[in-house]
Amino acid sequence: MSVAAVTLRSMSVPVSVSLAADTADEPVRRSRPALSPSRAADFKQCPLKYRLRAVDRIPEPPSRAAVRGTVVHAVLEDLFGLPAADRHPQRAAELVPGAWDRVRADRDDIDQLVAAGGPEALFEEVRRLVESYYELEDPTRFEPHALEERVEVDLAGEIPLRGFVDRIDVAPNGLLRVVDYKTGRAPGPLHEARALFQLKFYALMILRTRDIVPAQLRLIYLADKVLLTYAPDREELERFERILIALWQAILEAGRTGDFPPNRNAMCRFCDFQSLCPEFGGTPPPYPGWPQQDSAPVELGLPDVRPPEDV
Numbered sequence: 001m002s003v004a005a006v007t008l009r010s011m012s013v014p015v016s017v018s019l020a021a022d023t024a025d026e027p028v029r030r031s032r033p034a035l036s037p038s039r040a041a042d043f044k045q046c047p048l049k050y051r052l053r054a055v056d057r058i059p060e061p062p063s064r065a066a067v068r069g070t071v072v073h074a075v076l077e078d079l080f081g082l083p084a085a086d087r088h089p090q091r092a093a094e095l096v097p098g099a100w101d102r103v104r105a106d107r108d109d110i111d112q113l114v115a116a117g118g119p120e121a122l123f124e125e126v127r128r129l130v131e132s133y134y135e136l137e138d139p140t141r142f143e144p145h146a147l148e149e150r151v152e153v154d155l156a157g158e159i160p161l162r163g164f165v166d167r168i169d170v171a172p173n174g175l176l177r178v179v180d181y182k183t184g185r186a187p188g189p190l191h192e193a194r195a196l197f198q199l200k201f202y203a204l205m206i207l208r209t210r211d212i213v214p215a216q217l218r219l220i221y222l223a224d225k226v227l228l229t230y231a232p233d234r235e236e237l238e239r240f241e242r243i244l245i246a247l248w249q250a251i252l253e254a255g256r257t258g259d260f261p262p263n264r265n266a267m268c269r270f271c272d273f274q275s276l277c278p279e280f281g282g283t284p285p286p287y288p289g290w291p292q293q294d295s296a297p298v299e300l301g302l303p304d305v306r307p308p309e310d311v
């Protein structure tokens with residue numbers, strides 16, 4: 001078994017486009033962006049990328065890795081729906097085809113991501129990742145408190161935070177643990193801050209929805225069998241809250257002015273918006289304006305398949 005357990009250091013913290021008609025004189029009735037860990041990271045990394053995803057909501061094609069990650073999450077959710085004694089590896093492997101059927105039910109664009117011979121190769125990748133899970137936790141020995149929980153809170157009464165928590169565990173002594181599965185590899189030291197940002201984000205949402213500081217936050221990286229854990233304290237989360245408030249104010253100011261500059265960075269090579277990005281010779285579509293404040297907040301444009309950074 002090659003399992004690494006790491007405790008994070010505390011730190012501060014080719015798209016097809018259908019252009020909307022010019023709506024300058026019309027009220028904009030699109031969903032109001034909300035802040036999720038992914039969208040917050042987008043704005044910090046590249047304001048234009050944030051705009052195209054969260055404001056313009058230009059669809060991005062799902063990647064094979066995102067689909068695989070979504071199926072793994074579905075298998076693990078189904079696994080915990082079984083009686084504890086039945087949650088053994090063989091049973092987990094049998095859950096893969098059903099989870100795949102569920103993921104593809106509403107997405108006719110993901111069949112193209114599996115080989116012409118069918119989804120068996122993808123199934124095998126999913127099974128290997130689920131096998132890795134058994135080297136990190138024993139699902140027969142505990143009962144989750146919640147699975148795939150959508151957490152929503154308006155921070156300071158006005159900043160919409162949204163996120164999905166993969167699993168919440170509550171120990172017999174009442175201590176709460178928040179768990180997030182990742183099907184990629186654990187981040188190196190340079191990218192640790194992003195993982196910690198996500199963990200603090202979840203911890204703050206739990207604090208503001210349940211008035212509980214989680215005893216532990218756990219990221220489970222299945223590809224390399226690594227656990228990242230973090231134990232927050234209230235003061236640190238309150239400092240982080242002030243950082244999120246400042247970040248949201250910066251987003252709202254950009255939303256008011258339409259000034260979302262591109263920021264060329266190491267992740268550009270994975271960005272689906274290069275054809276619309278001035279850094280790569282493209283031109284963004286006309287700014288559609290910030291959505292009305294009375295519309296429902298939505299943080300993601302892709303239903304059913306998780307964004308790549310969330311798998």
Ligand code: SF4
Nearest residue numbers: 046262263268271277
């Ligand atoms: S290609 Fe790079 S600079 Fe351009 S929108 Fe994407 S992330 Fe931003």
